[in-house]
Amino acid sequence: MSICIFVYQCTCMQVFTFGFVFTGHLRLVTRAIGRRRFASSTEEYAKRNYANNEAEYKTVIGSLTSQRRPYLLRDVYDDMMLDGVKPERDTFHSLIVGTMKGSRLQDAFFFRDEMKSMGLAPDVALFNFLISTCGKCKNSDQAIQLLEEMKRSEVKPTGQTYICLLNACASGGRLDRVYAIVRDMTAAGLGLNKFCYAGIITAHKNKTPLPDDTASKIFELVEQSKGWSSVEQTKDNAENIMLGISEEELYNLPTAEYIHRRGGFISRQLTVYHVAFHAYADLRTVEATERLLEMLEKDGKSPDVFILMQVMRCYLHAGDIDRGQKIFEDYMKSNRPPMIELYVTLAEGAMVGYTPRGMQLAQETLVNMNSRGFTLNVRMGNDLLLAASGEKTGGYTTANLIWDMMQARRLTPSLPAVQAYYNGLKEREIPEDDPRLMLVSRTLDNLRLRFGPGAGR
Secondary structure, three states, X not given: OOHHHHHHHHOOOOOEEOOEEXXXXXXXXXXXHOOOOOOOOHHHHHHHOOOOOHHXXXXXXXXXXXXXXXXXXXXXXXXXXXXXXXXXXXXXHHHHHHHHHOOOHHHHHHHHHHHHHOOOOOOHHHHHHHHHHHHHOOOHHHHHHHHHXXXXXXXXXXXXXXXXXXXXXXXXXXXXXXXXXXXHHHHOOOOOOHHHHHHHHHHHHHOOOOOOOHHHHHHHHHHHHHHOOOOOOOOOOHHXXXXXXXXXXXXXXXXXXXXXXXXXXXXXXXXXXXXXXXXXXXXXXXXXXXXXXXXXXXXXXXXXXXXXXXXXXXXXXXXXXXXHHHXXXXXXXXXXXXXXXXXXXXXXXXXXXXXXXXXXXXXXXXXXXXXXXXXXXXXXXXXXXXXXXXXXXXXXXHHHHHHHHHHHOOOOOOHHHXXXXXXXXXXXXXXXXXXXHHHHHHHHHXXXXXXXXXXXX
């Protein structure tokens, strides 16, 4: 069976196999029995079964991971067991990488335990993936426990392991743990590289309560980072490249999802600047952002597209629509390739505060983007729909526009986005038989039935 048909089948509440739905205890019983029993002919079996051996299952796992459908990986694994296909180490690595990319910590540890039950001891690469997943889920306690497990298992941590751990602790603002890891690295003879400084900056930004000197401390760290050194085994290794993992994704940096974009989107030499500008945008510190731009210019560097996005975010989230819009317009006049991310950043930022002018600018930006041939993906559509759905007054025009743009591409928003949009519609005086309201209501019911109340979060 083709991957496409497989994905279609898997998007139901359970995986359909040979006309049966294996759920609950029945799935466990069938899995314990071993291979599937069926009365179909060999030809029918070939048509209905989407994978027959480990290589084919690995292709399916890779496809689901690239499509950002990690919630289906457990079903694929169950089918492997039902088919009597024993996964080897690299298959488990692929499964855990899929859960890492999808931030599914429980599934990651499930696959780790399954791997150990089959006599395959986790290696350093797998521990790195698990620690990275802890970082994505802001669970530094579990990340520390994994390091202790490595020591008990006599698996030697590498430079990448320590940086994964540092950034995992940074995600929760655990400055104490971050600096303890820095001391351990120094004691082990490992210097700090740009990814270490990125993690330290993130830790300062995420610390709660936020100290008054956070902005100045981040500035100092950017200055200190200019003498960064290399750390043992921090370059992308062969397995990470084969699995499609960049160092930015392994360490959970804000540039991870953009790292493969072309057209001058990311300059990898500016990693520390990227994290600092991103932090200032989150903190809405305009003065610090402008000071950092001056430092960048003094270093003889020009802002790449990611940095321009963060400067726009900072101005817009601070309520300065004019300067945020000027960054966008200056870029569009610069003869550099237009980027959809800049349109989305302007539209989303303009909606902050839900002012009449901001909402109008958001609509105009989206219409202009669409006329240029750019189309939203699911993530962008979700973010915009969630933002627009918070509008309490007005005609809800921007939210309706975003919903229609996603419907035109047959994109189904996440449950939280649909729920927020539905709530906004219900707050308006809309008849119960309104076609839009009925469609949104059906979509919401289907998502609740399909994924449960926690889906999409």
